[in-house]
Structures are given as C-alpha cells and as structure tokens.
Amino acid sequence: MTQSFAMRWLLAFLLFCGFYVVTLTFYNRNRPVTILSADIKATLANNEWSKTIVEGTFVLRANHPNVTSYRTIHSPDYGTLVLDSMKADVYCEAFPLTSEIELNKMEGDGIELLQLFNKPLPSMWYMPLIPNYFVSRNYDDLPHFLRKRLVKRRTSLSYLDEHNVDLPAMRFQAPNYNFMSMHIVLEFPIDALPKSLKARRELNGALTDMPIEVVQNLYHVRVNKLAKSEVVRISWKRA
Structure with missing residues (x-):
C-alpha cells in the first residue's frame, strides 16, 4: 500500500x-527575450525642463539561442531626440560581450535603435524553467551561475523641448515583451519641482492610479509586471 x-x-x-x-x-x-527588470531614470536637467536625459538598465534573459540583436523605437511627442546622445552597451558575466548601435528613421519623428551584439546572448535550456519572480529580483543578489546566463543592457538618450510644455508627460511602454518589474525615477531640479504629479497604468483604455514615493526631488514609481502593450503614464504641472 x-x-x-x-x-x-x-x-x-x-x-x-x-x-x-x-x-x-x-x-x-x-518570446525570444524576457525583460526581467528595468530601472529607468529620467532627469529634467534644467529649471526650464527643456532638456531631459533618460538612462535605463535592463536585465534580459534569452529564451531562444542565437539572439543577436535588440530593437527599440523612440518617438518624441513635442520636442526632438538628440541623435548623438543615443547610446547603448551590454554586459555579460559569462563571456566578453560587446555591441554597436544602428539608427534608422521611422515614420514621423520616430527613431529605430538596433543594438547588434557581437555574439548571441547566453542561453540555457533550464533558464526559462526558473520562475520569473526568482530571477527578476536584484541582479547582484542572484547566484553566480544564474547571472552568467543573464545580460545587462544599458541605454541613454536625451530629448530637447519635450517637457517644457503646458501639459508635460512621460510614457513607458512594454511594446514587445512583458517587463517583470520596472522602477522609474524622475529627478527634477530642486528649484523647479512639479505639482500634481500623477502616475497611472493604462491598458485598453482602462486607467489605474499608482503610488508615488517622493524623496526630496526624486519621484519613484514601481511597477510589478508591465504587460505587453501596457503603458505607465506619468504627468505633472509646473508649480
């Protein structure tokens, strides 16, 4: 028995x-790639909010072998995107990994950024089997054998005259893949803080208010699992 x-x-x-x-x-x-975490910082670089610097660090897991590039599209709503400011690099513990970028003009003011890697991203059959909640925590706290199978992708770019408008806003979207976690930080000049800053999740026209943590001139928004095509919209007004 x-x-x-x-x-x-x-x-x-x-x-x-x-x-x-x-x-x-x-x-x-x-889904050849899973975005395990995204840390994005947007800095309003002067009191007029006429220049915005956006920097991001993304932890990626390749679900398929032979992933050799990553594509993003950047489109300003009001101002201009400074082409010379668009940069991207990549880091991998398993082996030396480098990249170069290719910029292509899209419809309207959009710019396509292709990040081309010198080698395929590391992948192992067992990595997609590990629950995302485990590998999407702090990258530096993960065991070495897991970090070797992940990559860090870093980007930076600048906008001019994008947020010195009557109703400034920023949109953060997961256009191709889910983001397992996202941490957004907005830094304003200490002498030009916003008022009525709001963060909302938007999916298929439905809006959900999100909490905001304020530490002096830093405004933190934390997102758990941003679904494909879902948008985080942050808006504010001048005080």
Whole structure:
C-alpha cells in the first residue's frame, strides 16, 4: 500500500513537471527575450525642463539561442531626440560581450535603435524553467551561475523641448515583451519641482492610479509586471 501510494505521488509529480515544461515552452515560443527588470531614470536637467536625459538598465534573459540583436523605437511627442546622445552597451558575466548601435528613421519623428551584439546572448535550456519572480529580483543578489546566463543592457538618450510644455508627460511602454518589474525615477531640479504629479497604468483604455514615493526631488514609481502593450503614464504641472 505504501509503495503504491508513493508511486502515485511520483507519477503525479512527473506529470506536473511535464505539464510545467510544456506550458513554459509554449509560452516562450514567440518570446525570444524576457525583460526581467528595468530601472529607468529620467532627469529634467534644467529649471526650464527643456532638456531631459533618460538612462535605463535592463536585465534580459534569452529564451531562444542565437539572439543577436535588440530593437527599440523612440518617438518624441513635442520636442526632438538628440541623435548623438543615443547610446547603448551590454554586459555579460559569462563571456566578453560587446555591441554597436544602428539608427534608422521611422515614420514621423520616430527613431529605430538596433543594438547588434557581437555574439548571441547566453542561453540555457533550464533558464526559462526558473520562475520569473526568482530571477527578476536584484541582479547582484542572484547566484553566480544564474547571472552568467543573464545580460545587462544599458541605454541613454536625451530629448530637447519635450517637457517644457503646458501639459508635460512621460510614457513607458512594454511594446514587445512583458517587463517583470520596472522602477522609474524622475529627478527634477530642486528649484523647479512639479505639482500634481500623477502616475497611472493604462491598458485598453482602462486607467489605474499608482503610488508615488517622493524623496526630496526624486519621484519613484514601481511597477510589478508591465504587460505587453501596457503603458505607465506619468504627468505633472509646473508649480
């Protein structure tokens, strides 16, 4: 009786493992990359808010082999994007990984940024099987064998005359892949702080207010799992 009971539990466990693997394989079949975390800082660089510097650090996991590039599109709403300011690099613990960028003009004022890696991003069959909540925590706290299979992607760019308008706002979107976590920081000049700053999540026209943490002139917005095509919109007014 005990042996039969144990065999049933073993069979149930094996069936669960098989279902888990098949489900994740199906889920990631069209997701060559998972964005485990995104840390974005937007600095309003002067009291007139006429220059904005946006810097980002993204931790990526390759779900497929032979991922050799990453694409983003940047489109100002009011001002201009400083092309010379657009930079991107990449870091990997497993092996030396470098990149170069290619910029292409899109419709309107949009700019396509292609980050081309000198080698495919590291990937292992077991990495997509590890729950995202475990690997999306602080990169530096992860075990070395996991960090070796992840990459850090860093970007920076500048806008002119994008936020010195009557109703300034910033939009952060997950256009292609889910973001497992996102931390946004807005830094304003100490002598030109905003008023009525609001952060909202938007999906299919539905809005949800989000909490904002204020530390002197820094405004923090934390997002758990930003879904594909979901938008975080931060708006404010001049005091």
